[in-house]
Amino acid sequence: MWRGSGKFLLQLASVLLCAFEVAARRLVVSPTTTFDVRSYGACADGVTDNSQAFLGAWNAACSSSGDVKMLIPAGTYFLNPVKFKGPCSNVNTLTVYLQGELKASTDLRLYGKGDDWVEFGHVKGLRLTGGGAFDGQGSAAWAYNQCPTKKYCHILPISVKFMRLNDTIVYGIKSVNPKFFHFAVLHCENFEASQMYMEAPEDSPNTDGIHITRSSGVVIHDSIIRTGDDCVSIGQNSTDVFISGITCGPGHGISIGSLGKYLDEGDVRDIVIRDCNISNTMNGVRIKTWQNSPSSSSVTNITFENIQMSNVGHPIIIDQTYCPNNLCDHDNDKVPSRVSISDVHYKVINGTSASPVAVTLNCSSGIPCQNINLENILLNYVGGEPSTAFCAYARTRFSGPMLPLPCN
Ligand SMILES: *[C@@H]1O[C@H](CO)[C@@H](O)[C@H](O)[C@H]1NC(C)=O
Ligand SMILES: *[C@@H]1O[C@H](CO)[C@@H](O)[C@H](O)[C@H]1NC(C)=O
Numbered sequence: 509m510w511r512g513s514g515k516f517l518l519q520l521a522s523v524l525l526c527a528f529e530v531a532a533r534r535l536v537v538s539p540t541t542t543f544d545v546r547s548y549g550a551c552a553d554g555v556t557d558n559s560q561a562f563l564g565a566w567n568a569a570c571s572s573s574g575d576v577k578m579l580i581p582a583g584t585y586f587l588n589p590v591k592f593k594g595p596c597s598n599v600n601t602l603t604v605y606l607q608g609e610l611k612a613s614t615d616l617r618l619y620g621k622g623d624d625w626v627e628f629g630h631v632k633g634l635r636l637t638g639g640g641a642f643d644g645q646g647s648a649a650w651a652y653n654q655c656p657t658k659k660y661c662h663i664l665p666i667s668v669k670f671m672r673l674n675d676t677i678v679y680g681i682k683s684v685n686p687k688f689f690h691f692a693v694l695h696c697e698n699f700e701a702s703q704m705y706m707e708a709p710e711d712s713p714n715t716d717g718i719h720i721t722r723s724s725g726v727v728i729h730d731s732i733i734r735t736g737d738d739c740v741s742i743g744q745n746s747t748d749v750f751i752s753g754i755t756c757g758p759g760h761g762i763s764i765g766s767l768g769k770y771l772d773e774g775d776v777r778d779i780v781i782r783d784c785n786i787s788n789t790m791n792g793v794r795i796k797t798w799q800n801s802p803s804s805s806s807v808t809n810i811t812f813e814n815i816q817m818s819n820v821g822h823p824i825i826i827d828q829t830y831c832p833n834n835l836c837d838h839d840n841d842k843v844p845s846r847v848s849i850s851d852v853h854y855k856v857i858n859g860t861s862a863s864p865v866a867v868t869l870n871c872s873s874g875i876p877c878q879n880i881n882l883e884n885i886l887l888n889y890v891g892g893e894p895s896t897a898f899c900a901y902a903r904t905r906f907s908g909p910m911l912p913l914p915c916n
C-alpha cells in the first residue's frame with residue numbers, strides 16, 4: 509500500500525515537473541531552427557511515453573524550412589513505437605540531434621504487425637547524430653522470436669528502420685539490445701553511417717547490426733558491432749555498398765544475403781567490404797543463398813579485401829544451401845539455388861580459423877559459381893593441424909600465398 513502510493517507520488521511529481529518545464533520553455537522564444545522535444549512535452553523520467561512529444565517536434569521541424577534540428581537532450585526517454593515521416597518539402601537537412609538515451613517499450617502488443625520501434629521514412633537530407641543511444645530492451649522479447657524454429661516467421665520490431673530516405677548521414681550513435689535488427693536500411697539512396705557502437709548478447713536471436721536491402725550508395729564505416737547475428741548483412745537489390753573499418757564480433761560475421769528465399773528478388777552487385785577485423789564469430793565473410801529459390805537473381809562484382817580474422821568459425825564461406833536451424837526438411841527444399849554468383853574477389857585475408865575448414869565454397873549444383881578469385885589468403889586453424897578448403901561447383905582462381913591450399 510505505502511509502496512504503491514509512494515511510486516504514484518513519484519510519478520505525479522515527475523509529470524508535474526515535466527509540465528512545469530514545458531511551460532517555462534514556451535516562454536523562451538528561440539530564433540533558431542532548433543526544435544527541442546522538451547518544448548513539445550517530452551519528459552526524461554524514463555517512464556512517461558514520449559512518442560507524441562517527439563512527433564510534435566518532428567512535425568514542426570519537418571514543416572519548417574532550410575537546415576533544421578530536432579533536439580533530444582541528455583536524459584532517459586521512454587518511447588513507444590513511433591514513425592517520423594516526410595516528405596519535409598522545404599527542408600534542406602533535418603538533423604535529429606540525439607544526446608539522450610531512448611528506451612523502447614517492452615509491451616509487444618503496442619507494435620502493429622510489421623511495425624518497428626523507431627522509423628524514419630520518406631525524407632531527404634536526414635542527419636542522425638549526437639552521441640545518444642537506442643535501447644531496444646530486447647531481452648524481454650527474444651523468447652517470442654519464432655524465426656529460429658519457423659522458416660516463415662513473424663518478425664519482431666527492428667530498433668531503427670530507415671525507409672525510403674535519400675542522402676542520409678548517421679554519425680556517432682549507439683544501439684543496444686534490439687528486439688530484432690539494430691538498424692535496417694530499406695529502399696534508401698546514398699546512406700552513410702559511421703562511428704556507431706552496437707551491442708547485444710552473442711546468443712540474442714536475429715540481432716543483425718545493420719541490414720541493408722533494396723538500397724544503393726550505402727557506405728558504412730569505422731564502427732564497432734558486437735551482436736548475436738550478422739554484424740552487417742546485405743540483402744536483395746542492393747548495389748554500390750561500401751563497408752570498411754568494422755570491428756565485428758561476437759556475431760555471425762559480415763554477410764551478403766540471405767538471398768533467394770522470396771519471389772522476384774533483385775540482384776546484388778558492386779559491393780566492397782574491406783579493412784575489417786572480425787573475431788570470435790560464427791562466420792567471417794559470407795555469401796548465403798537459399799535452395800529452391802522461387803526466382804532467379806544474381807550476385808556479382810563483390811570484393812572482400814584486407815580482412816583480419818581471429819578465431820572465426822568459417823572465415824571465408826559461400827553457402828548456397830543456406831538453411832539456418834535445419835528448417836528445410838522437405839525434398840523440394842533440396843532443389844539447387846537459382847541465385848548465380850560471379851566475379852568475387854578475396855584479397856589479403858589473414859588470421860585464424862576456429863574450424864579446420866577455413867575456406868568453404870559450396871555453390872549451387874544448378875548454377876556453379878563463376879570467377880571466384882582468391883589472392884593472398886593466410887588462415888591458420890587454431891587447432892594446430894593445417895587448415896583445409898572445401899569447394900563444390902565453384903570455378904576458382906588463386907594467386908599469391910595461399911593457406912589453406914586451394915581445392916583444385
Ligand atoms: C529519392 O530519389 C528518388 C529518385 O532517385 C525519388 O524517386 C524519390 O522520390 C526520392 N525520395 C525522397 C524522399 O526524396
Ligand atoms: C584491426 O586490427 C589491427 C591490428 O590488430 C589494427 O591495426 C587495425 O587498425 C584494426 N582495424 C580496425 C578496423 O579496427
Ligand SMILES: *[C@@H]1O[C@H](CO)[C@@H](O)[C@H](O)[C@H]1NC(C)=O
Nearest residue numbers: 722723745746772773774775
Ligand atoms: C531494384 O531497385 C531498382 C531501383 O530502385 C528498381 O527500379 C527495381 O524495380 C528493383 N528491382 C526489384 C526486383 O525489386
Ligand SMILES: *[C@@H]1O[C@H](CO)[C@@H](O)[C@H](O)[C@H]1NC(C)=O
Nearest residue numbers: 748749777778779780809810
Ligand atoms: C565493381 O564494383 C566497384 C565498386 O562499386 C566499382 O567501382 C566497379 O566499377 C565495379 N566493376 C564493374 C566491372 O562493374
Ligand SMILES: *[C@@H]1O[C@H](CO)[C@@H](O)[C@H](O)[C@H]1NC(C)=O
Nearest residue numbers: 816856857858884885886909
Ligand atoms: C596478410 O598476409 C599478407 C601475405 O603474407 C601480408 O602481405 C599482409 O601484410 C598480411 N596482412 C595483415 C593485416 O596481417
Ligand SMILES: *[C@@H]1O[C@H](CO)[C@@H](O)[C@H](O)[C@H]1NC(C)=O
Nearest residue numbers: 827829868870871873898900
Ligand atoms: C555443401 O552442399 C551440399 C548440398 O549440395 C550439402 O549436402 C553439404 O553438406 C554442404 N557441405 C558443406 C561443407 O557445407
